[in-house]
Amino acid sequence: MPVHGLNKIWGYLAAPSYPRTALSISETELVLVSLKRQRRHFEPTHLAMVRLPAGVIRADFNELNIVDESQLAQQTEKLIAEAGVSRLRRLAVALPEGSVRSLIVSLDNVPAGRNELMQMLSWRVERSFGCKPGDVRITLKHLNVQKEQVHWLATVVRNHVIDQYETFFRQVGLQVGLVLPAHLAQAQWLLRAGVAEDQVMLSLNDRGFVAVIVRGNQPVLVREVFCADAERDDEFYRLMIFYRDRMAAKNSSANLSRLLVLGSADEQERFRRVLANVLEAPVTILEPGLLGLHLLTPANFSTFAAAAGLSTFSWGT
Numbered sequence: 001m002p003v004h005g006l007n008k009i010w011g012y013l014a015a016p017s018y019p020r021t022a023l024s025i026s027e028t029e030l031v032l033v034s035l036k037r038q039r040r041h042f043e044p045t046h047l048a049m050v051r052l053p054a055g056v057i058r059a060d061f062n063e064l065n066i067v068d069e070s071q072l073a074q075q076t077e078k079l080i081a082e083a084g085v086s087r088l089r090r091l092a093v094a095l096p097e098g099s100v101r102s103l104i105v106s107l108d109n110v111p112a113g114r115n116e117l118m119q120m121l122s123w124r125v126e127r128s129f130g131c132k133p134g135d136v137r138i139t140l141k142h143l144n145v146q147k148e149q150v151h152w153l154a155t156v157v158r159n160h161v162i163d164q165y166e167t168f169f170r171q172v173g174l175q176v177g178l179v180l181p182a183h184l185a186q187a188q189w190l191l192r193a194g195v196a197e198d199q200v201m202l203s204l205n206d207r208g209f210v211a212v213i214v215r216g217n218q219p220v221l222v223r224e225v226f227c228a229d230a231e232r233d234d235e236f237y238r239l240m241i242f243y244r245d246r247m248a249a250k251n252s253s254a255n256l257s258r259l260l261v262l263g264s265a266d267e268q269e270r271f272r273r274v275l276a277n278v279l280e281a282p283v284t285i286l287e288p289g290l291l292g293l294h295l296l297t298p299a300n301f302s303t304f305a306a307a308a309g310l311s312t313f314s315w316g317t
Contacts (some may be wrong), residue, residue, distance in 0.1 A: 002245075018313040019092045021088060022178075022185075024093075024185065024304070027206075028153040029073055032080065033307040038294070042292055044295070048082040049304070050075050050082065055067075055299070057072065059085045059099050060098060061161070070173075073168075092181055093176050094179075094181070097203065102156075102181060103154045103236065104219065105121055107150045133281045134159075155217055158231040183212055184219075186309050187212040189292075189307035190212070191217050198213060199214045201258070204267060210223070240275055244279060256279065258283075258284050259271065263306055272285050
């Protein structure tokens with residue numbers, strides 16, 4: 001059971017530098033962002049978005065994602081031109097939600113040998129997602145979040161899915177220096193916040209939502225939930241009950257008070273109320289300014305949070 005760590009996804013983390021320009025891909029749009037750092041906050045130097053015609057991208061874990069490569073190439077060229085990025089050759093990429101899966105793997109007993117450990121982790125991930133050995137790339141990042149257990153963050157992508165993206169970018173003359181699933185790119189805003197208390201990100205999509213809970217500078221829970229819009233409140237409520245009863249720090253009734261909702265203003269308030277109800281405590285909605293992002297012009301942060309999160313890797317993780 002080969003485990004391809006530190007390669008492609010969560011890849012290039014040992015590289016001396018990361019691309020400052022980042023692209024996020026979804027079924028409906030492409031977004032390109034370059035950031036600059038001004039003391040303690042970031043500002044976009046280039047920011048552009050183009051809508052994709054229906055059917056160009058099909059975000060799927062099992063099937064090829066790029067349905068119309070010619071149209072995607074045209075829209076990518078248009079995006080780069082609109083962003084005003086000259087001589088772009090290298091960039092970071094956030095893949096569509098649903099194309100890549102993430103999982104926190106916890107082990108009570110750790111094998112002494114590295115090969116046995118990698119095989120155990122690979123088996124756990126493949127079993128969780130119904131994958132056959134050799135059909136996926138599994139990348140692993142060790143986490144130090146609880147002393148009583150050993151935790152790993154695993155990201156999983158089908159070989160043929162990532163191969164198609166890599167081939168596409170080579171054909172359009174772009175070198176990809178860092179690839180992450182959208183939810184981990186978005187969660188980078190919480191990971192780099194430097195606060196002691198727990199934080200939660202809720203990224204809404206047409207299939208449901210992805211929730212990432214961060215403790216310090218590491219994720220402690222990644223959960224992808226498939227549900228109808230009308231069921232989101234209940235599903236988020238149940239997930240936060242699980243967090244409160246099973247994951248919250250001991251001797252603390254509510255050590256989570258910061259919520260990032262990637263959705264509309266109404267949705268932000270809607271899920272803030274849900275979380276406040278679960279915790280029976282005030283909850284702060286995280287706006288771009290609180291995350292260290294200064295916007296010179298009005299822009300929808302939910303749209304470019306993933307690409308901008310990837311861009312921040314240029315200043316360390």
